[in-house]
Amino acid sequence: MRPQSLAGQDAFAPANTADIADAMIAASGLRIEVDRRRGRGAGLNPSGRFEPMQRETFDDGWQSLEELPPFKTEVQIEKPRTAITRNESPDLSFDRSINPYRGCEHGCIYCFARPTHAYMGLSAGLDFESKLFAKPDAPKLLERELAKPGYKVRVIAIGTNTDPYQPIEKEWRVMRQLLEVLNKANHPVAIVTKSAMILRDLDILTEMAAKNLVRVGISVTTLDRKLARLMEPRASTPTRRLEAIRGLSEAGVRTSVMAAPVIPALNDHELERILDAAKAAGAEEASYVLLRLPLEVSPLFRDWLLQNYPDRYRHVMSLVRSMRGGKDYDAEFGKRMKGAGPYAWQIARRFEMAAKRLGLTRRSLALRDDLFVPPNGSGVQLSLL
Numbered sequence: 344m345r346p347q348s349l350a351g352q353d354a355f356a357p358a359n360t361a362d363i364a365d366a367m368i369a370a371s372g373l374r375i376e377v378d379r380r381r382g383r384g385a386g387l388n389p390s391g392r393f394e395p396m397q398r399e400t401f402d403d404g405w406q407s408l409e410e411l412p413p414f415k416t417e418v419q420i421e422k423p424r425t426a427i428t429r430n431e432s433p434d435l436s437f438d439r440s441i442n443p444y445r446g447c448e449h450g451c452i453y454c455f456a457r458p459t460h461a462y463m464g465l466s467a468g469l470d471f472e473s474k475l476f477a478k479p480d481a482p483k484l485l486e487r488e489l490a491k492p493g494y495k496v497r498v499i500a501i502g503t504n505t506d507p508y509q510p511i512e513k514e515w516r517v518m519r520q521l522l523e524v525l526n527k528a529n530h531p532v533a534i535v536t537k538s539a540m541i542l543r544d545l546d547i548l549t550e551m552a553a554k555n556l557v558r559v560g561i562s563v564t565t566l567d568r569k570l571a572r573l574m575e576p577r578a579s580t581p582t583r584r585l586e587a588i589r590g591l592s593e594a595g596v597r598t599s600v601m602a603a604p605v606i607p608a609l610n611d612h613e614l615e616r617i618l619d620a621a622k623a624a625g626a627e628e629a630s631y632v633l634l635r636l637p638l639e640v641s642p643l644f645r646d647w648l649l650q651n652y653p654d655r656y657r658h659v660m661s662l663v664r665s666m667r668g669g670k671d672y673d674a675e676f677g678k679r680m681k682g683a684g685p686y687a688w689q690i691a692r693r694f695e696m697a698a699k700r701l702g703l704t705r706r707s708l709a710l711r712d713d714l715f716v717p718p719n720g721s722g723v724q725l726s727l728l
Contacts, residue, residue, distance in 0.1 A: 374646070379413045380469055384450030384576050385643050386650055388414075388468040391461035392639060414473040416448055418511055421476040426484035426521075427499065433676050437500040437533065441485065443517035445476035447505040449537065449578040451564075452647045453604050456504045458638040467639035472577075475511060482520035486718045489528050496712040499525070502535035502560075510577060512540060522547045528718055529556060531710035535601065537562040537575065539583040542590045549594045555711045558597040560630070561588050563617050565610045573651050585624045592625025599628035600703075605690055606634045607662035608655055614690070615697045622701040629703035631694050633682045634663060641671040662686055 374386050390397050429439045446460060450472040457467035465474055488494065501507050507518040525532050526547050534541070534557065541548075541559065551557040565571050566581045579587070591598040600621030605611050618629050636644055648656050660671075666682030667673040673683075681687060698704045 374650075375414075375469060379411060381413065382450075382576055383414060383469055383472050384452040384574070384647070385468040385472065386646050387643055388466045388470060389639065389642075391463075391465055391467070392458070393461050394464065414469050416473050416475065416511070418475045418477050418515070421445060421478050422480055423478055423484065425488060426478075426481045427488055434680055435500075435503075437498055437503075439497055440500040440503050441481065441521060442504045443478055443481055443501070443507045443521060444505055444509060444511065444515075445478075446471050446474060448472055448475060448509045448511060449506055449575055451537075451575045451578065452644055453574070453606070453634055453636075453640065454505075455635045455637055455640060457640050457643065459504070461639070468643055475509075477511065477515045477517060479515065479517055481517055482524050485521060486524050486528075489524070489530060490718040494717065496530060496715045498531045498533050498710055498712075500533045500535070506536050506538060506578075507534070508536045508538035508540040512538075519544050519547070522551075524718070526551050526556075527716075529554060529711075529714035529716050531556045531712055533558050533560070533710070535560045535562065537564070537578045537584060539579040539587040542587055545590065545594050545596075548591070548596050552594065552596040554714060555708070556714070558599070558710060559591055560599045560601045561591075561621075561626075562601045562603050563621060564603065565613055566616055566620060567610075567613070570610065574647075585620055588621055588624040588626050592627070598626055599630065600626040601630050601632070602694070603630070603632035604634040605631050606659065607666070607686060607690075608659045609652065611690060614693055618694075618697045618701055618703060622703060626703065628705065629694075629698045629701075631690075632680050633666065633687065633690070635679060636663070636672040637674060645671075 373389065375388055380386065426441055427439050428442065431438065445463070447454065447456065454471070457471045460467050460471045460474075463474075463476070465471070501518070501521065507521075512518050522532070522544055524530075532551070536559070541561075548557055548559070561584050563581060563584050564575065568580055568582070571578070571581050588598050588600065600618065602614055602617045605614060614631070621629065634644075645656070645660065648659060652659070664670060666684050666687040668683065673679060681691060695704075
């Protein structure tokens with residue numbers, strides 16, 4: 344490892360995400376040593392965009408023997424006021440969701456949720472993968488919200504921000520408890536994950552599927568195990584994800600494949616193969632999302648690309664920008680998921696042709712919302728009159 348500064352201290356400099364984006368890639372002093380981040384996705388850990396100072400580790404020449412420790416997964420308890428988050432985005436097919444966890448140990452370098460860690464005063468880089476927040480009260484909060492008078496049933500999406508089946512779910516089991524509440528109330532739910540751990544809850548999912556209350560989307564980004572390990576270091580392997588599709592489908596759970604994200608000149612050539620493999624495993628539908636690089640995700644992804652695929656860096660980023668109006672990202676509704684321009688059009692046509700050929704284009708029947716039975720009202724404040 345490169346010697347650290349005296350006593351392992353960091354240097355400080357004014358922080359400005361826009362100004363330091365390119366410098367973060369060029370300056371090796373900002374890159375965390377491999378031994379400290381082994382098994383992680385990001386190579387950087389810049390301060391959050393709301394922080395007044397930018398921390399940078401550097402070698403001051405003192406040849407200190409003291410080394411900074413490796414990044415270890417730490418979990419804190421978060422106590423939200425509500426379990427259900429609502430949105431009005433025209434790009435999304437749902438208006439409410441639940442996030443059992445904040446941050447994600449899967450460490451996917453392209454994750455568009457990384458910038459949300461800035462609201463906790465943490466980095467979108469390695470902090471997002473190692474400093475996690477669990478919400479053990481979420482099941483009780485959900486039960487209370489579902490029991491409120493006048494609650495209107497709509498499909499609740501889980502896994503649209505961070506993965507509900509990331510490794511810490513094995514210990515915390517927040518997702519399973521949420522499913523237990525939803526199943527008991529006969530409430531419809533749509534789940535997105537890239538983890539084969541979802542098969543652990545097949546007993547609950549099978550019961551809900553029999554009542555047409557659940558559908559699952561499995562994200563398969565690549566079939567290349569090496570690329571998957573570099574890009575999504577702690578997520579299930581591609582083979583295990585296909586096994587999850589098969590296991591869910593055989594149990595009668597409506598399952599789709601999500602080729603997301605599609606990254607030009609890196610995994611876009613696999614689009615048809617991913618759909619073929621998912622169809623063979625039992626997927627009923629398919630969708631795709633183009634690579635999204637909002638805020639801090641752009642420099643993190645570009646640094647990762649330089650470190651792992653330096654020969655493709657210029658080509659990948661040139662194509663990305665050709666689909667984003669010359670920028671790394673365009674957040675405009677209607678464009679952020681699919682992009683624009685000739686290359687984006689080509690990807691869309693390839694997907695449509697492959698999905699049609701495989702019979703993956705039919706839209707799911709709506710999940711039932713007429714079976715809902717409000718919880719018993721535990722935790723709900725009663726009226727005085």
